[in-house]
Amino acid sequence: MAHVLNLIVSDILSELEAGDHSTAVAACDLMQNNNAVGPHSALARLRIMARTPQRKQQWKLICQTNRLKDQFIEYDIDTRWNSTHRMLRDEPKQQIKKWIEHQTYLPLFTAEDWDHLQQIENVLAKFEEYTLAVSKRHPQISLAIPIYYELHDILLDASSREGEF
Structure with missing residues (x-):
C-alpha cells in the first residue's frame, strides 16, 4: 500500500509541474548565466x-x-x-521573500503561489500520515479501505476546488 501511495503522489507532483532534478539543473544553468528562469510553478522555484x-x-x-x-x-x-513534503512543511517564508527580492532572474512569489504551496503541503501531509501508518511493523489491512476513501475525498476536493482548496 505504501508503494501505491508513492505512485499516487508521484503523479500528483507531476501534474503540478513540480519539476525534477533535470529541470532544476537546467534552470540553475540559466540562472548562472544571469538569464531569467521564467514562470515555473512555485514548487519548482523552491x-x-x-x-x-x-x-x-x-x-x-x-x-x-x-x-x-x-x-x-x-x-x-x-x-x-x-x-x-518536508521541504514544504518547513519552508521559511520570510527568508524566501527576502532572498527572492535580491534575485533578478526569479519572479517573486505571489499570494496565489503561497496559497498553492500550502494546499500542496496539506495534501502531502495526509499522504505522509498514511504512509507512516501503513509502514508500521504490523500494519493492519483493515485500515486500507478507510485510508483510500479519505485520500479519494481529499483529491476530489482538490481537483474540484472545494472545501479548503
Missing part, C-alpha cells in the same frame, strides 16, 4: 532555490543582514516525495 552551495552562502548572508533565522530549504529528492 526546488531551484535550494540547488547549489553558492545559493546557500547567499541565503545565509541575506538572512544575517535582515536578522532572520538562516533556516535553509532542504533540497528534495525526486525519488522520495516525502522529502518534498
Whole structure:
C-alpha cells in the first residue's frame, strides 16, 4: 500500500509541474548565466532555490543582514516525495521573500503561489500520515479501505476546488 501511495503522489507532483532534478539543473544553468528562469510553478522555484552551495552562502548572508533565522530549504529528492513534503512543511517564508527580492532572474512569489504551496503541503501531509501508518511493523489491512476513501475525498476536493482548496 505504501508503494501505491508513492505512485499516487508521484503523479500528483507531476501534474503540478513540480519539476525534477533535470529541470532544476537546467534552470540553475540559466540562472548562472544571469538569464531569467521564467514562470515555473512555485514548487519548482523552491526546488531551484535550494540547488547549489553558492545559493546557500547567499541565503545565509541575506538572512544575517535582515536578522532572520538562516533556516535553509532542504533540497528534495525526486525519488522520495516525502522529502518534498518536508521541504514544504518547513519552508521559511520570510527568508524566501527576502532572498527572492535580491534575485533578478526569479519572479517573486505571489499570494496565489503561497496559497498553492500550502494546499500542496496539506495534501502531502495526509499522504505522509498514511504512509507512516501503513509502514508500521504490523500494519493492519483493515485500515486500507478507510485510508483510500479519505485520500479519494481529499483529491476530489482538490481537483474540484472545494472545501479548503
